[in-house]
Amino acid sequence: MDTPSGVPTGAPTGAPARDEPLWRDALGERLRCARRERGEKLSETAGRAGISPQYLSEMERGVKEPSSEMIAAVAGALDLSLAELTLAVAERLLSTQITACVGASARAAYALAA
Amino acid sequence: MDTPSGVPTGAPTGAPARDEPLWRDALGERLRCARRERGEKLSETAGRAGISPQYLSEMERGVKEPSSEMIAAVAGALDLSLAELTLAVAERLLSTQITACVGASARAAYALAA
DNA sequence: AAGCCTGTTCAGCCGTGGGCGAAACGTATG
DNA sequence: CATACGTTTCGCCCACGGCTGAACAGGCTT
Numbered sequence: 001m002d003t004p005s006g007v008p009t010g011a012p013t014g015a016p017a018r019d020e021p022l023w024r025d026a027l028g029e030r031l032r033c034a035r036r037e038r039g040e041k042l043s044e045t046a047g048r049a050g051i052s053p054q055y056l057s058e059m060e061r062g063v064k065e066p067s068s069e070m071i072a073a074v075a076g077a078l079d080l081s082l083a084e085l086t087l088a089v090a091e092r093l094l095s096t097q098i099t100a101c102v103g104a105s106a107r108a109a110y111a112l113a114a
Numbered sequence: 115m116d117t118p119s120g121v122p123t124g125a126p127t128g129a130p131a132r133d134e135p136l137w138r139d140a141l142g143e144r145l146r147c148a149r150r151e152r153g154e155k156l157s158e159t160a161g162r163a164g165i166s167p168q169y170l171s172e173m174e175r176g177v178k179e180p181s182s183e184m185i186a187a188v189a190g191a192l193d194l195s196l197a198e199l200t201l202a203v204a205e206r207l208l209s210t211q212i213t214a215c216v217g218a219s220a221r222a223a224y225a226l227a228a
Numbered sequence: 229a230a231g232c233c234t235g236t237t238c239a240g241c242c243g244t245g246g247g248c249g250a251a252a253c254g255t256a257t258g
Numbered sequence: 259c260a261t262a263c264g265t266t267t268c269g270c271c272c273a274c275g276g277c278t279g280a281a282c283a284g285g286c287t288t
Contacts, residue, residue, distance in 0.1 A: 020196050022182035041264065055247050057265060064246060067179055067274095068136035082134050083207030090204050093197030155235065169276050171236060178275060181245095 020093060025062035027071070030089045032060035034078045049077035134207060139176035141185070144203045146174035148192045163191035 021029075035045050042053040042060075049056070050073055058064040059074065066074075075085045135143075149159050160170040164187055172178040173188065180188075189199045 023185050023196060023200075024182040026196065026200070043264080052248060053264085054249080054266075058247085058267095061266085063266095065179070065181055065275095067246075068138040070247085071137050081207070082137060082140065083204055086137075086140075086200050086207060087204035090197055090201035093195070093200060096197075157235075166277060167235085168237075168278080172276085175237085177237095179246095181275075184276085 020096070022062065024059075024065050026089050026093055027066075027085075028060040028062040030085065030092060031056075031074055031078070034080060034085075034088075035060070038078065045074065045077050049073040134210070136176065138173075138179050140203050140207055141180075141199075142174045142176040144199065144206060145170075145188055145192070148194060148199075148202075149174070152192065159188065159191050163187040 020026075035042070038045075042056050046053040046056040049070075051070060055064065055070075056074065059066050059070070071085070072082060075082055078085075080088075134140075149156075152159075156167040156170050156174075160167040163170070163184075165184060169178070169184075170188065173180045173184070185199070186196060189196055192199075194202075
């Protein structure tokens, strides 16, 4: 995967750049949250998902871009459907958006949550 | 990206496989829907997003797994935040989940929507 | 019939990165 | 010091992301 040369800083449209995380960051954060809620270790969830713990760690930290099959596998291991997972991601994104109007406070809130 | 050998047909967990589309399919469908709601052509949206129309077509059809930056670029071109986009995807997935209890009817409903 | 135009999909390609296993790191305990 | 455990980092191979050019399908005009 390549970062499009016209996109590194945001949408190349006339619209102002939206200050929100990338999909992989938002997704990973939610996955880690779900895993911790269950009191599980990387190795447990990853084992059930059929992937390596190392890779799950990278997914959770938004370091790697997981395939759709990987997302489904990890969601399944956490007893979540894709619908439930994406809804949880969306809700989290929306909650950080509300505070985004405050600017610097949004960044602080996001940093604290990470 | 590799398909994990233990995952091709669904979660390798003890949980029953959930009958729902993959992320890239659900996302692509929503992107195409948004573009069509705006009455735009592939070339228009793709141009604003800074990507090729051919690739946007592939994204919309779930043929390729777009990077998070690509998702952000296309969302921006459609005047959507990632939050709005993932929420729309989630809502759609949830609505098809409700009918999933009917089994074959869910598949028919999904095929018609595609 | 032909030609032209438009919108979309298909095919081929190259460089990048997904997902892995091994190693390293950080923390806790004796 | 040692050991154990959970997590992160590193190095690697090859599948695929994103591209360009070609092909396809539909509509319109002469």
